[in-house]
Amino acid sequence: MAQRKKILIVDDEKQFGEMIKINLETEGDYEVCVETRGRQALDTARRFNPDLILLDIIMPDKSGYDVARDFSLDTQLRAKPFIYLTALSKPEVLLRESERKNIAYLAKPVSRECLLEAIRLQMSAHPGGG
Amino acid sequence: MQTRTFQTTEAKALNILLVEDNPVEQKMLETIFTANRGGSRNHVTSAETLAAALEQRGRPLAFDLILLDLNLPDSEGFHTFESIQSAFPETAIVVLTGTRDENIAMETLRCGAQDYWGKGSLEPKLLVRVCRYAVERKRIEIELKHANEQLKRHEEALLETLESLKKSNEDLRATRLQLIQAAKLEVVGRLAAGIAHEVKNPLAMIRMGVDYFFKYIPAGEKTGRFMLESMSEAVGRADMVIKEMLDFSSQQALVIQPEALAPLVERALFFVKHEFDKRQTHFEMQMQENLPLAFVDKTRMEQVLINLMTNALQAQQSGGTIHLKTSFLELQPGILPVGNRRGDPFVPGDKVIRLDIEDEGPGIPADVLGKIFDPFFTTKRAEGGTGLGLSVVKNIIEMHGGFLCIRNRSEGGVCATVLLKPAEAARGAA
Ligand SMILES: Nc1ncnc2c1ncn2[C@@H]1O[C@H](COP(=O)(O)OP(=O)(O)OP(=O)(O)O)[C@@H](O)[C@H]1O
Ligand SMILES: [Mg+2]
Numbered sequence: 001m002a003q004r005k006k007i008l009i010v011d012d013e014k015q016f017g018e019m020i021k022i023n024l025e026t027e028g029d030y031e032v033c034v035e036t037r038g039r040q041a042l043d044t045a046r047r048f049n050p051d052l053i054l055l056d057i058i059m060p061d062k063s064g065y066d067v068a069r070d071f072s073l074d075t076q077l078r079a080k081p082f083i084y085l086t087a088l089s090k091p092e093v094l095l096r097e098s099e100r101k102n103i104a105y106l107a108k109p110v111s112r113e114c115l116l117e118a119i120r121l122q123m124s125a126h127p128g129g130g
Numbered sequence: 131m132q133t134r135t136f137q138t139t140e141a142k143a144l145n146i147l148l149v150e151d152n153p154v155e156q157k158m159l160e161t162i163f164t165a166n167r168g169g170s171r172n173h174v175t176s177a178e179t180l181a182a183a184l185e186q187r188g189r190p191l192a193f194d195l196i197l198l199d200l201n202l203p204d205s206e207g208f209h210t211f212e213s214i215q216s217a218f219p220e221t222a223i224v225v226l227t228g229t230r231d232e233n234i235a236m237e238t239l240r241c242g243a244q245d246y247w248g249k250g251s252l253e254p255k256l257l258v259r260v261c262r263y264a265v266e267r268k269r270i271e272i273e274l275k276h277a278n279e280q281l282k283r284h285e286e287a288l289l290e291t292l293e294s295l296k297k298s299n300e301d302l303r304a305t306r307l308q309l310i311q312a313a314k315l316e317v318v319g320r321l322a323a324g325i326a327h328e329v330k331n332p333l334a335m336i337r338m339g340v341d342y343f344f345k346y347i348p349a350g351e352k353t354g355r356f357m358l359e360s361m362s363e364a365v366g367r368a369d370m371v372i373k374e375m376l377d378f379s380s381q382q383a384l385v386i387q388p389e390a391l392a393p394l395v396e397r398a399l400f401f402v403k404h405e406f407d408k409r410q411t412h413f414e415m416q417m418q419e420n421l422p423l424a425f426v427d428k429t430r431m432e433q434v435l436i437n438l439m440t441n442a443l444q445a446q447q448s449g450g451t452i453h454l455k456t457s458f459l460e461l462q463p464g465i466l467p468v469g470n471r472r473g474d475p476f477v478p479g480d481k482v483i484r485l486d487i488e489d490e491g492p493g494i495p496a497d498v499l500g501k502i503f504d505p506f507f508t509t510k511r512a513e514g515g516t517g518l519g520l521s522v523v524k525n526i527i528e529m530h531g532g533f534l535c536i537r538n539r540s541e542g543g544v545c546a547t548v549l550l551k552p553a554e555a556a557r558g559a560a
Binding site: 023112113 | 338339
């Protein structure tokens with residue numbers, strides 16, 4: 001059996017992160033780490049070395065866009081696929097970062113099924129993350 | 131007919147036309163006015179018939195006064211007065227009467243004569259004074275008439291100004307209303323977006339929790355399952371309400387996903403079909419085969435097509451054909467003004483989906499071309515245009531990271547070109 005895939009969740013809402021973690025881990029295949037501070041995201045990611053990142057956009061200390069930009073400049077992390085998971089009604093993700101190919105976007109509230117499906121798709125489209 | 135010069139005691143000389151056929155009366159009247167009292171020099175012109183009197187009309191020096199006998203060899207009574215009055219509208223008239231035509235004299239007073247004089251009572255001093263007064267009254271009457279006319283002209287000009295003021299006021303009010311509406315929408319939109327964000331987060335948590343329990347609830351747990359289903363439905367409903375609120379404020383979430391253009395065009399066409407029929411305008415569609423999916427928000431892109439097609443239709447007036455073409459191409463330098471400037475969504479070498487809408491209308495004048503994207507700019511105000519069509523289109527295209535260009539075709543008419551990202555390029559998943 002392959003090694004469990006690692007997922008990093010960056011979301012300032014701690015409980016939400018934990019709930020996703022539970023849902024993903026009970027699915028079996030994933031090892032999940034939750035980071036609630038945008039500023040810490042880069043450090044945590046370097047240490048944890050995730051296969052995929054779930055990223056909130058509106059966070060009090062640092063926006064998801066800025067976190068994503070840090071990642072794109074980091075040799076270890078730049079190829080990791082990630083998914084914006086946001087309650088924003090009008091994400092500008094696609095416009096701002098359309099040059100990056102490894103981005104997907106899900107609108108909150110997202111169902112468990114949808115989330116799992118999106119993670120599977122992103123990982124198979126960008127296996128380079130692992 | 132004789133003309134004499136004489137003087138009176140009054141300051142100003144009078145220029146008098148004496149119309150009298152009786153030589154005795156004529157002589158006496160002349161004498162009265164020619165009596166030299168050391169004043170200024172007066173002129174008297176005598177005429178024995180109406181015809182002779184009327185001949186005086188063209189004289190360079192206008193008469194101040196006409197002394198008029200009504201019964202002449204060639205004209206009788208009131209008719210004499212009427213003829214003289216219409217020939218000399220600006221001259222004072224004093225009617226000379228015998229005792230028998232007192233009634234007619236009264237009638238002439240009512241119709242504009244300044245005074246009348248009974249021939250029986252030839253008292254020189256009195257007659258001269260009567261005449262002076264008559265001239266004075268006429269002068270005032272005419273001044274009054276002129277003043278009135280001028281007043282009337284001013285009043286008309288004022289009314290006109292008032293009318294145009296009213297109109298610009300209305301225009302202003304309408305524009306302000308539109309601006310207020312637009313501003314309101316923006317505020318509501320921002321508010322709605324903010325609220326949506328705050329509410330969606332907790333909703334997302336409930337969804338995660340509910341979905342978790344769904345997965346692990348034992349099959350026989352009927353009541354628990356019912357509760358979860360109800361909760362799940364409630365989350366869906368709340369999410370719906372938020373969506374509707376965003377819709378209402380027209381700031382709804384941009385849902386960009388891969389879409390085939392053909393069905394999108396069909397749906398847009400459905401909205402304007404009636405207009406095409408009404409104007410007997412043909413629609414021709416040339417869709418390139420195997421066109422890749424475009425990365426767009428379906429509803430918004432429909433709006434773009436509807437607005438552009440409506441403009442094309444309106445430019446066309448009636449009849450003719452509107453062409454819609456799509457193609458997939460690699461941008462060459464110089465084909466379109468898509469350039470090398472920083473911030474341009476495309477550069478030469480990019481693969482793009484191109485959509486053209488061409489009309490056969492009059493085109494856009496050079497001085498208008500620079501303004502067509504300004505909100506509220508319209509040349510169709512009278513037909514109910516709001517001038518928001520193209521600003522909305524531009525906005526939407528920019529939201530998509532696309533490119534919009536509207537230009538006059540060399541063959542005449544306008545071509546609106548939209549460049550869109552194909553789904554592969556935007557998403558990166560090959
Ligand atoms: N195809 C066209 N041919 C000629 N002129 C055009 C064309 N499209 C746009 N215009 C000019 O650009 C102006 C602005 O267009 P826009 O769609 O923004 O507003 P509108 O059509 O006047 O009103 P609305 O779309 O709000 O009903 C028009 O009033 C017209 O003068
Ligand atoms: Mg329009």
